[in-house]
Structures are given as C-alpha cells and as structure tokens.
Amino acid sequence: MKYARALAFALVAGATIVSTGCSVIRGQETVGAYVDDASITTAVKAKFVEDKTVDAGAIKVETLNGTVALSGFAKSNAEKAQAEVIARNTKGVREVRNNLAVRP
Template sequence: MKTTKLFMSAAVVATLFFAGCSPKDGDIEKAVKAKEASEVSVAVAKGEVTLTGEVADDAEKAKAEVIAKAEKGVKSVVNNLTVKSVMPVVIAEDATLIKNVADAAKDFPTVQTSVKDGVVTLKGEINKSSLVKLMQQLSVLKPKKIDNQLTVK
C-alpha cells in the first residue's frame, strides 16, 4: 500500500517536472496571447510560435516577436505580422484648389477666401451653422491647411 502511494506521488512529481520543463503548446499559446497586443494572433506547434495579424508599425512588429521569444518553452518564432500601410497625405494643386474653393464658397457671400501653397485662408464673418457646412465642404478638397480667421456671429 505504502509503495503504491509512493509510486503515485513519484508519477505526479515527474509529470509536474516534465510539464514544468516543456510547457504544452496550448499553454504557451495562452501565455503569449495574454502578453501580446489584441491585434496579434498566436499559434503554437511543437514549441514554434507563429505570429499573424496587422500592427501599426515596425516597432510593434519587433516588440511582438521579443515577447513571444521570451516565453518559457518557445523554441522559435515565425513573425508573419504585417505592418499597416499608411496612406500618404494628398494635397491638391493650387489651381484645382482655387477653383473648388470658389465653388464651395459661392453660397457664403460674407466669406472671403484665398488660396496659396495649399493653404486656404478664410476672412470675413459667418454664422455658426454655416461655418460647419463651409468647413465640411472645404475639408474634402484636400487643402494643406485651413486658416480660419472668420468672425463667428
């Protein structure tokens, strides 16, 4: 009876020992997932971690790999994360902008507009509800900046 108990506890200790040495894939996956950003997907097979998903920049991508590598039981990391491509800022040409600003401002007779190097300057006065409409219309014309010097009535 005593020997059986001894054997059983030995078996339990051995299991814990081996499990401690090399955690199961599922456990590694859980542990890594808990430390990674929410947009990073984690898959583990035989100690090899594969990271997928889209992150904001290269630093985030590198950081995710460091986190995965630091986890106990991880043998290697395949970093398949992609970096979000950032759309460059498009600024309209002055000629196009001048024409489009004139079209947009036509129905706001109390506003004087000028355009130079992509900057739309607004002078004069306007009431609040019209200001929002005018700003909305000008903002879609791809100006570099809207310099609003209007007096709001």
C-alpha cells in the first residue's frame, strides 16, 4: 500500500511537470513569462479582494504576455470601470481587455 501511494504521487507529479513544460515547448511563452503572468494574475486578484467596490468572486482574471483579460459579471458600469482601473495600475500589465458583462 505504501508503494502504491508513492507511485501514484510520482505519476501525478510527473504528469504535472510534463503538462506544464509542454505549453512552453509549443512556443506559447517562456517559463519566465509564464511565471510573470501568474504573478500578475495573482496581484490583480489580490487587489480585487482588497477593493470593496469590486466583487472578486464574480470576475475571472487571465494573463498572457502581460495582457490581462477580465471576464465575468459586474453589478454596474462603475464596478466594471473600477476593475479595469485596478488591473491597469498593476505592475507588469501591458494591456487590459475588459470583457465584463454588466448584470444588475
């Protein structure tokens, strides 16, 4: 049983490493850029949580090569605009694509 658990863990770890490496191999972006994008996404989400005018749970944040894409729902145009401002003022962000839908 002990060996089965160790083998399962090794397989999951190996699959994670291989699948993460594949995205870089295909030329999508470098490892450094991937890490930078992940840190940008985390920073934007953290700022959303800190800002009480933005519903962090309703907004999805994705980053690729410094371009942040916001998707999901905002309760008002003011919330949509504030989410964009927060994302634009985050270190490392080159561009923001605001695809938030306003849903009262």
